[in-house]
Amino acid sequence: MDKIVKVAVIGGGSWATAIVKILCENLDYVGWYMRNTAAIEHIKREKHNPNYISSVEFETEKLGLTSNINEAVAEADILVFAIPSAFLESELKNLNVPLKNKIVFSAIKGIVPETGLIVGEHFHNLYEVPFENIGVITGPCHAEEVALERLSYLTIACWDSEKAKTVAKAMSCEYIKTKTSDDIIGSEYAAVLKNIYAIAAGIAHGLGYGDNFQSVLMSCAIREMRRFIKRVHKIKRDVNNSAYLGDLLVTGYSVFSRNRMFGNMIGKGYTVKSAMMEMNMVAEGYYAVKSAHLITTKFTRKSKTPIINAVYEILYEGKDAKTTFKKLTDKLD
Template sequence: MEYKIGSEARCAVIGHGSWATALVKQLTLGGQRVGWYVRNEEVLESLRTAGRNPRYLNDTEFDRDHIAPSDDLDAVVRDAEVIILATPSAYLKEFLAPLRTPLHDKFIVSAIKGIVPGDYQTVVEYIHDRYGLSYKQIGLISGPSHAEEVSRGKLSYLTVVCTDEENARMLGKRLMSESLALSYSTDLYGIEYAAILKNIYAISVGMAVGLGYGDNFLAVLIANCARELTRFLEESYPAPRDTQVSAYLGDLLVTCYSTYSRNRRLGLLIGHGCTVRSALNEMTMVAEGYFAADCIRHINFRHRIEMPIAETVYRVLYEGASARRSMKELTTKLI
């Protein structure tokens, strides 16, 4: 079915983590009232009484007249036309489990850069299959955009992706602000998979840093990550796309280099000698690359694309391979 986002379409956000919080803040800057599904009682009460999320980005203040936080998922979904998913991918099914309201007349936007564990599907693929929605009524928000910087008004660049660019631009109008530059794309497949793969590659970079490799090697490693990402997209789903632009390469770079990167931190802990389990336990937020490494390997069984970096990360995370030995082996495969 065709789906056109109306100029007055109301938005709601599902999730109460850092990225959900940053997105709600961005949406309210235009003066619109935003529905917000929040499962955590402490966060819900604080948003209602103080206009702050006490767990994530607690220095971000909301005008309470512009947010409608609720723990009633059906009510939040019923009152909006555009539903933005901003939960960790590992918890998406859990967040949506109480939903009884049909989604056939909604536009669903994934702001999640991860794969649904166990289903070996991206969020877009999962929503399409589970809820019977056309890809024409599903979109993405992606790009190099750590929540900490977006929420503080630091200049950031986002790409809004829909199969219909007119819908992407309608979504963009709701996110627009002086500190947020927007671009638009119709490459749902490529940008979603790029956002997933870069998390795996950031783990490899974190491991290299933890193991003591220098900047010269990191430049080579990340350049090879970019080549591997491009190769996966071109061989699995050929389409006109420029993987040198920010939605692909920029997102890869910021996730590999930034101290805000959870995936880089997971790799760093492993490189410093932590076991995978202890490193995961030390993380305060979900590192999407952990789940993505397993899912991408499973998905690649049918494509058989050469992916030595992603394979190295998988073996360290899931097969108990030594990070030091694995990285040393990987150095012989880079150019």
């Protein structure tokens, strides 16, 4: 991939905004699709996203802003999707331009509710994108810290190493260090699972458990993650790397973590609906745990995923959080 490639970001939220900021450090032009036309006009006029990490100021002459997803996709070689998984399919229903000849990177970190698939598999199965043209952007990197230009690390995973290197180079700058990987399935599942474990950490905090228990919970979570990923995609990998353990830790502990925030509210007694309404943001782990729980019933023994099971029971079966976590504490070590 020696020629200059055109990149477009699909999404208008905080992570999409952060990715556009990163790409603008290296590229002269970045396509950017968002459906909010008022936000687009605001960015053109005021040079910042009015709704998400508004402290970031853009050189608007570098941006190809559009509310037409077909226009953004048609003009780009590489597409970076940063739409919450719950809304991905509804956005794609407006797409008329084929994706099978595009390079598609997911920065979504979620499971598509309509199919129960991780995003890469969803694009492959429904949109005929070859696996060698699918990649994942993952790692411990909150949008809010990108806005502050605090040093962060990203892993760019793709079966085609040259495509991974191209995207890694486009996203590497003074405050972003990148590395590449070929574990697109494992790293994407890890990005999904860490949101579930962050909800568990939030529930524990909301219930009044302290740092001592949280450390045990996170220790057990990485082992549970290892077992889960090994079962769905067995290759040699080190889950202690930043794309796995690092992302789990930052999502489980950070004040910027919306999944932890969501879990904390559940632990304090909020219903799922009331927590979502008050947050006014998407907690990917809520949707992910339903699909992850279904996968565990198919591929592994229930006793091997006690944290996933506990979060599922609280969120989807309406079980009491305090009682469920009391039972969970007897299964951790």
